[in-house]
Every structure is written in C-alpha cells, then in structure tokens.
Amino acid sequence: MKVDHDYPLAFAGAAKKWNTSVFSVITAAGVSADSKIFYNRVKGELESNLKSMSLNSTLIFQPSLLLGNRSEFRYREKILSGIAKATSWLTPSSYRAIHCKKVAKSMIDQTLYAKSGFNIISNKEMHKIG
Numbered sequence: 001m002k003v004d005h006d007y008p009l010a011f012a013g014a015a016k017k018w019n020t021s022v023f024s025v026i027t028a029a030g031v032s033a034d035s036k037i038f039y040n041r042v043k044g045e046l047e048s049n050l051k052s053m054s055l056n057s058t059l060i061f062q063p064s065l066l067l068g069n070r071s072e073f074r075y076r077e078k079i080l081s082g083i084a085k086a087t088s089w090l091t092p093s094s095y096r097a098i099h100c101k102k103v104a105k106s107m108i109d110q111t112l113y114a115k116s117g118f119n120i121i122s123n124k125e126m127h128k129i130g
Helices: 002-017 038-053 075-086 100-112 123-129
Strands: 023-026 057-062 117-122
Touching: 002 023, 002 038, 023 038, 023 100, 038 057, 038 117, 057 100, 100 117, 100 123, 117 123
Parallel strands: 023 057, 057 117
Antiparallel strands: none
C-alpha cells in the first residue's frame, strides 16, 4: 500500500508545499475508491485524495495492462501480455494493453502542455497520443 498510495500522496504533499506547476502519477484503468478489488480500491483512494489536495495541475494516467520488458519475471503477466497482444484487435482501446513507452510518451506530452486542475488521461487517450 505504501508504494501504491502513501508514497505518491507524500510526493503530492511536497509538490503542493513547493507550489509545483504539475504533478503526474500513474494509477490504472477502472480504479474506484469503492472497488471490492484491493488494488483498484487503493488506486481509487489515491485519486480521491489527490483531487481533494487541489494542486495547480494534477495529471492522472490510467493505463490498462502494461506491455514491455521487466527485470523480474512475472508468469501471469507474461501470459496475459501474450493474450492481450493476440486479441488487441478485439479489445476496446479503453482496455487494450499498452506499451510502457507509449505511457511514458503520453506523460511527457501531457506534462509539457498540462491544463490546470484535476485531469485524467485514459488508456484510450494514451493510445492516441503515443
């Protein structure tokens, strides 16, 4: 929970203290503070907490399954990645797996031209940007 909620919230607090112009964070597609799924609930709570902080500009990136190489091997993710790639043409872009490089490019592009207030960049939008 610290990595997914507490640390990002602490960084946001520092960003507010130092009057940072833009604060960006990655959560996930389909998160909700009311979710019964622990990970989605924690990320949803993070989003709610960030929204209540009223930073100058908050960018929330909500990718679906992330594709790309990892230093550690994750068996389930490897299988899901293969299935996601094979069925990407069937999957709506809001839930289609996305390469981590596309997410990174979206973060850079959106941060450079950030709107003020609380902004959510969906998986679908990141597919268009990246």
